[in-house]
Amino acid sequence: MSTNAVPPTPPADLPRSLGALRASGWVSRPVKEEMRTNAVARIADGEPLFEGVLGYEDTVMPQLENALLAGHDVIFLGERGQAKTRMIRSLTGLLDEWMPIVAGSEIMDDPYAPVSRHARDAVSQHGDDTPIDWVHRSDRYGEKLATPDTSIADLIGEVDPIKVAEGRYLSDELTLHYGLVPRTNRGIFAINELPDLAERIQVGLLNVLEERDVQIRGHRVRLPLDVMLVASANPDDYTNRGRIITPLKDRFGSQIRTHYPLEVALEYEIMLQEARPASVGDVTVEVPEYLGLVVAEFSHLARASSHVNQRSGVSVRLSVSNYEALAANALRRGLRSGERAVVARVDDLEALAASSIGKIEIESMDDGREGLIFENLVKGAVHQVFTSRHDGTLTAAIVSEFEEGVVAHTGADRTSAELAALVDEAPSLRPAIARFIGEDSSPAAVAAAVEFVLEGLHLTRRLNKDDMGMSATYRSRS
Numbered sequence: 001m002s003t004n005a006v007p008p009t010p011p012a013d014l015p016r017s018l019g020a021l022r023a024s025g026w027v028s029r030p031v032k033e034e035m036r037t038n039a040v041a042r043i044a045d046g047e048p049l050f051e052g053v054l055g056y057e058d059t060v061m062p063q064l065e066n067a068l069l070a071g072h073d074v075i076f077l078g079e080r081g082q083a084k085t086r087m088i089r090s091l092t093g094l095l096d097e098w099m100p101i102v103a104g105s106e107i108m109d110d111p112y113a114p115v116s117r118h119a120r121d122a123v124s125q126h127g128d129d130t131p132i133d134w135v136h137r138s139d140r141y142g143e144k145l146a147t148p149d150t151s152i153a154d155l156i157g158e159v160d161p162i163k164v165a166e167g168r169y170l171s172d173e174l175t176l177h178y179g180l181v182p183r184t185n186r187g188i189f190a191i192n193e194l195p196d197l198a199e200r201i202q203v204g205l206l207n208v209l210e211e212r213d214v215q216i217r218g219h220r221v222r223l224p225l226d227v228m229l230v231a232s233a234n235p236d237d238y239t240n241r242g243r244i245i246t247p248l249k250d251r252f253g254s255q256i257r258t259h260y261p262l263e264v265a266l267e268y269e270i271m272l273q274e275a276r277p278a279s280v281g282d283v284t285v286e287v288p289e290y291l292g293l294v295v296a297e298f299s300h301l302a303r304a305s306s307h308v309n310q311r312s313g314v315s316v317r318l319s320v321s322n323y324e325a326l327a328a329n330a331l332r333r334g335l336r337s338g339e340r341a342v343v344a345r346v347d348d349l350e351a352l353a354a355s356s357i358g359k360i361e362i363e364s365m366d367d368g369r370e371g372l373i374f375e376n377l378v379k380g381a382v383h384q385v386f387t388s389r390h391d392g393t394l395t396a397a398i399v400s401e402f403e404e405g406v407v408a409h410t411g412a413d414r415t416s417a418e419l420a421a422l423v424d425e426a427p428s429l430r431p432a433i434a435r436f437i438g439e440d441s442s443p444a445a446v447a448a449a450v451e452f453v454l455e456g457l458h459l460t461r462r463l464n465k466d467d468m469g470m471s472a473t474y475r476s477r478s
Contacts, residue, residue, distance in 0.1 A: 019128030072253025081315025386456030411471030
């Protein structure tokens with residue numbers, strides 16, 4: 001696999017020779033039949049095919065289950081950041097944990113039906129004493145990111161000039177250096193961003209998908225490979241770098257369209273799953289749920305905005321990065337102020353600019369409007385989350401107190417204790433912030449909720465706000 005994890009050591013009680021393997025009753029199965037059997041068991045038990053992919057239970061997963069049950073090669077079609085690669089890599093969990101191969105085989109030859117010259121010679125020479133190695137499921141996965149310079153030699157194979165120089169005849173099958181596809185025999189081979197693969201190279205995959213064999217450099221050698229081929233691609237209307245040739249697309253059994261999270265709450269759940277923790281040492285960082293929902297809402301608004309290029313997509317990675325940036329800014333504020341229990345606030349949302357601008361393509365006729373468009377998206381997200389929770393009767397009492405002369409100063413330079421003290425100056429804030437944090441909370445949580453309520457009242461045109469960069473002042477509109 002593409003990870004650096006070291007596969008486990010095979011159990012000592014596994015057969016180590018061909019004769020012992022036969023005596024154990026082990027049965028050889030094609031890789032798709034193997035995955036189908038394991039998928040059937042999980043589906044029948046009501047278990048998901050794999051963990052860690054959220055939001056596809058009623059849309060993508062049924063299609064993938066159908067593809068596995070039908071024994072299809074699969075292509076996932078969708079914008080960036082829709083968990084295509086994660087699903088592909090997770091398919092290895094449907095393979096048997098251990099698989100026997102002829103010892104020393106480069107293409108994981110089936111001991112019962114060897115196809116390479118090395119394995120055929122070994123079985124012919126040693127018979128039931130042929131040594132057997134065991135391969136973990138994690139080593140039965142191969143992956144290639146399609147790039148314009150990818151060659152047939154990379155995927156299928158090439159004559160190894162070093163072996164020729166050692167004295168072998170050019171026509172000898174043992175001079176071949178196998179490519180990625182043959183080396184993933186009896187496993188799963190994935191191609192990411194398939195349209196980026198040159199069309200002449202895509203032609204080389206036609207035999208793999210249909211006839212299940214490869215031919216290398218004119219050698220009279222056919223390798224009947226047993227491979228499940230999986231690919232990912234962006235929608236045809238997005239990328240102009242290339243296309244999937246029609247004969248190749250026709251050979252994939254199933255084409256499955258992925259999508260972004262359909263609900264803000266689901267995007268928030270994915271963020272919590274994927275984001276790195278921000279706490280360091282004795283400094284703890286908490287991102288309140290309502291601010292996490294603001295980050296998720298920001299992505300959803302960007303996906304609906306006419307100012308954002310929707311063909312390039314707004315990745316879920318944007319939400320995760322923004323959530324991490326929000327927490328990191330709160331951590332930095334806590335390190336500077338000396339606070340040990342830090343809660344993210346509205347003013348920490350400014351950190352989202354650096355983590356957002358590079359991940360969304362803003363379309364604007366005027367130069368320099370990117371910042372304004374970003375700011376409006378953040379405000380729209382805060383407004384949406386605030387109005388979904390606030391009570392008009394409670395906020396009316398807050399506005400009344402501000403009309404009587406209350407003025408609130410907020411910002412990164414204010415400590416949690418100073419912001420929490422605003423509840424004493426305007427007691428009507430207390431029931432309003434309880435909607436976001438509950439009745440019993442720390443000063444840092446109270447401070448964050450106070451800022452959020454005040455910003456929400458400003459965005460709903462109930463309070464005025466004087467923005468002075470690092471600080472802000474909220475006052476009555478009258």
